Amino acid sequence: MQVRLTWAFFLTIVAIGHGRSVQGLSIKINSGRNITCGEDVTVACHNDVNGIVIQFASNHSVNYETIAECQFDVDPQLMDTRFKERFTVSQSCILRLRNFTERDSGTYRCAVLFNETKRVSDEVSCTNGM
Numbered sequence: 244m245q246v247r248l249t250w251a252f253f254l255t256i257v258a259i260g261h262g263r264s265v266q267g268l269s270i271k272i273n274s275g276r277n278i279t280c281g282e283d284v285t286v287a288c289h290n291d292v293n294g295i296v297i298q299f300a301s302n303h304s305v306n307y308e309t310i311a312e313c314q315f316d317v318d319p320q321l322m323d324t325r326f327k328e329r330f331t332v333s334q335s336c337i338l339r340l341r342n343f344t345e346r347d348s349g350t351y352r353c354a355v356l357f358n359e360t361k362r363v364s365d366e367v368s369c370t371n372g373m
Contacts, residue, residue, distance in 0.1 A: 267291030270353040270363045278343055280369040286338040286351050288313070294356030295336050301349040302368075311338055312356060343369050 271287045278284055288295045294314035298307040310326055313319040313336035321330055331339045340347060348369060354362035 268295075268353060268355060268361060268363050270351065270365050272351060272365050272367055278367065278369040280344055280371050281342055282369075284340045284343040284347070284367070286340070286353075286367075288336045288338070288353035290336075290353070290355055292355075293358070296354045296356050296359060297332070297336070297338050298352040298354060299349060300352070301346070304349070307350075307352060311336075314356060343367075345369060 267290060269287075269289045271289075272278075273284050286297060288297055294312065294317075296309055297311045297313070298309050300307045309322045310330060311319060311321050311332040313332065313334070319332040319334055319336060321327055321332060329341045333339075336353075338351075345368070348367060350364050350366050352362050352364035354360075
């Protein structure tokens with residue numbers, strides 16, 4: 244006799260201020276506020292279980308670039324030295340971007356480290372505030 248098990252996987256996405264959440268993984272950008280060009284922006288990622296990868300795709304691209312990795316037992320790190328001029332990342336996986344400009348507008352994504360198919364994202368743009 245042969246037994247076959249079938250698993251169904253459903254994603255539930257919930258809005259959290261200016262952010263998104265899916266099964267223990269969440270992203271929140273600038274605490275839900277509108278962004279003015281030139282101000283600093285925070286991208287806060289949270290994952291209940293594993294480490295996190297923070298990625299970005301500009302408005303003119305479909306390709307994501309990994310900006311930072313955060314793991315519970317290892318210091319967080321920026322993935323390229325060119326990011327150090329404008330980005331910092333904290334142990335709690337909060338990415339800070341200094342002087343947000345239109346070229347920084349696009350989609351920011353938090354993904355589970357070693358399982359990047361589990362991810363949440365949010366689009367970000369800025370206004371000149373005039």
